[in-house]
Amino acid sequence: DIVMTQSPDSLAVSLGERATINCKSSQRILYSSNKNNYLAWYQQKPGQPPKLLIYWASTRESGVPDRFRGSGSATDFTLTISNLQAEDVAVYYCQQYYSTPYTFGQGTKLEIK
Amino acid sequence: EVQLVESGGGLVKPGGSLRLSCAASGFTFSNAWMSWVRQAPGKGLEWVGRIKSKSDGGAADYGTPVKGRFIISRDDSRNMLYLQMNSLKTGDTAVYYCTTDGRVDFWGQGTLVTVSS
Numbered sequence: 001d002i003v004m005t006q007s008p009d010s011l012a013v014s015l016g017e018r019a020t021i022n023c024k025s026s027q028r029i030l031y032s033s034n035k036n037n038y039l040a041w042y043q044q045k046p047g048q049p050p051k052l053l054i055y056w057a058s059t060r061e062s063g064v065p066d067r068f069r070g071s072g073s074a075t076d077f078t079l080t081i082s083n084l085q086a087e088d089v090a091v092y093y094c095q096q097y098y099s100t101p102y103t104f105g106q107g108t109k110l111e112i113k
Numbered sequence: 114e115v116q117l118v119e120s121g122g123g124l125v126k127p128g129g130s131l132r133l134s135c136a137a138s139g140f141t142f143s144n145a146w147m148s149w150v151r152q153a154p155g156k157g158l159e160w161v162g163r164i165k166s167k168s169d170g171g172a173a174d175y176g177t178p179v180k181g182r183f184i185i186s187r188d189d190s191r192n193m194l195y196l197q198m199n200s201l202k203t204g205d206t207a208v209y210y211c212t213t214d215g216r217v218d219f220w221g222q223g224t225l226v227t228v229s230s
Binding site: 001038040042049050051052055061093095097100101102103104105106107 | 148157158159160163174175176177210215216217218220221222223
């Protein structure tokens with residue numbers, strides 16, 4: 001199974017500042033034939049199902065503010081949230097969908113400092 | 114608008130069985146590969162398994178913790194997805210989400226399964 005490891009487990013960032021969450025996969029999740037990284041990012045607020053933010057490692061889902069940016073390739077990925085807003089408080093998960101069993105990172109809890 | 118509505122959760126004793134259902138609408142269900150994802154209370158997300166569309170063979174595959182105990186099936190005539198859970202353990206306690214496969218564009222609201230004596 002591909003293991004997804006996020007860092008940090010939690011972080012506190014001031015309003016208007018930048019938050020950076022890292023995700024590392026135990027195997028490459030870059031499919032060579034189409035050059036796509038099979039990596040998604042989700043945001044989950046309390047009492048709600050997760051919401052897809054980013055797929056193919058860097059493509060924003062429709063309606064997601066451009067403050068959210070995904071980057072990285074192969075085994076190392078980053079979610080960057082610029083100009084942090086109060087509504088960004090949530091737990092963020094990365095997920096590989098390169099091969100089953102699809103696996104998620106353990107989650108990163110983002111709070112306001 | 115895509116909708117996924119889970120039902121069937123509840124309290125069950127260890128060793129018992131439960132069947133979850135998911136009613137899908139707003140997309141061509143018969144063409145979709147579908148998955149179940151679960152989340153234990155206060156914990157992270159765990160992929161349970163998925164089923165391919167019948168046109169792609171209809172096979173299901175499962176995560177290691179549930180292999181041999183859980184069965185995913187579908188009824189395309191009713192746009193329904195099912196999760197039959199057998200030999201339940203306390204560690205299966207979670208909210209179970211019906212989702213589209215792969216990267217999850219759409220999630221249901223989830224149904225809570227509690228396994229406890």
